[in-house]
Amino acid sequence: QVQLVESGGGVVQPGRSLRLSCAASGFTFSTYAMHWIRQAPGGGLEWVAVIWYDGSQKYYTDSVEGRFTISRDNSKNTLYLQMNSLRAEDTAVYYCAKTETNGWYEDVWGQGTTVTVSS
Amino acid sequence: DIQLTQSPSFLSASVGDRVTFTCRASQGISSYLTWYQQKPGKAPKVLIYAASTLQSGVPSRFSGSGSGTEFTLTISGLQPEDFATYYCQQLKTYPRTFGQGTRLEIK
Numbered sequence: 001q002v003q004l005v006e007s008g009g010g011v012v013q014p015g016r017s018l019r020l021s022c023a024a025s026g027f028t029f030s031t032y033a034m035h036w037i038r039q040a041p042g043g044g045l046e047w048v049a050v051i052w053y054d055g056s057q058k059y060y061t062d063s064v065e066g067r068f069t070i071s072r073d074n075s076k077n078t079l080y081l082q083m084n085s086l087r088a089e090d091t092a093v094y095y096c097a098k099t100e101t102n103g104w105y106e107d108v109w110g111q112g113t114t115v116t117v118s119s
Numbered sequence: 120d121i122q123l124t125q126s127p128s129f130l131s132a133s134v135g136d137r138v139t140f141t142c143r144a145s146q147g148i149s150s151y152l153t154w155y156q157q158k159p160g161k162a163p164k165v166l167i168y169a170a171s172t173l174q175s176g177v178p179s180r181f182s183g184s185g186s187g188t189e190f191t192l193t194i195s196g197l198q199p200e201d202f203a204t205y206y207c208q209q210l211k212t213y214p215r216t217f218g219q220g221t222r223l224e225i226k
Binding site for chain 1: 153155162163165168169172204206210213214215216217218219
């Protein structure tokens with residue numbers, strides 16, 4: 001069964017760091033690009049970052065560029081999001097998602113992990 | 120960055136109605152557009168990709184059209200399970216962006 005399971009969310013103070021993980025199973029993780037997408041409470045979807053299947057390319061949305069780092073360990077079938085200098089506006093549910101084979105959409109999503117940035 | 124503007128932001132409709140949502144891009148994106156449906160507390164589910172291709176398993180009452188900067192999602196004959204929030208997403212360039220969503224509620 002194809003599955004993504006996020007972990008690592010929690011409550012953190014502004015300016016601190018947090019690392020999210022996404023464990024993949026049921027598919028050949030090392031052959032797919034992976035995304036992080038977030039959703040603020042009561043808000044819409046915001047695409048955050050992508051990493052190529054081999055880690056060779058990474059892209060970020062402007063608001064997290066320089067603060068967040070996406071990475072992956074294909075030997076562990078795990079995707080990561082290192083979040084530094086967290087701000088209140090980073091509060092959201094964070095989803096990891098797998099790219100469909102031809103890149104047209106994200107076809108498998110995790111259940112999400114909640115990050116709350118608050119003093 | 121490419122901005123996507125969805126309209127309306129909120130729509131109230133009845134079971135059996137035909138409804139149409141619009142998504143406008145700030146610059147041309149050819150057919151690089153995906154439509155998602157999201158229900159409360161759940162991850163989004165893809166409905167339409169490449170602007171007009173119905174995802175496998177999605178009922179045929181859903182249809183998409185458009186190219187360039189203007190796109191539409193139509194639901195013909197609303198069913199109770201269709202009341203949800205709908206998002207468009209462009210895949211033309213990074214950063215990928217979503218529209219702000221259209222919330223569809225039961226009248």
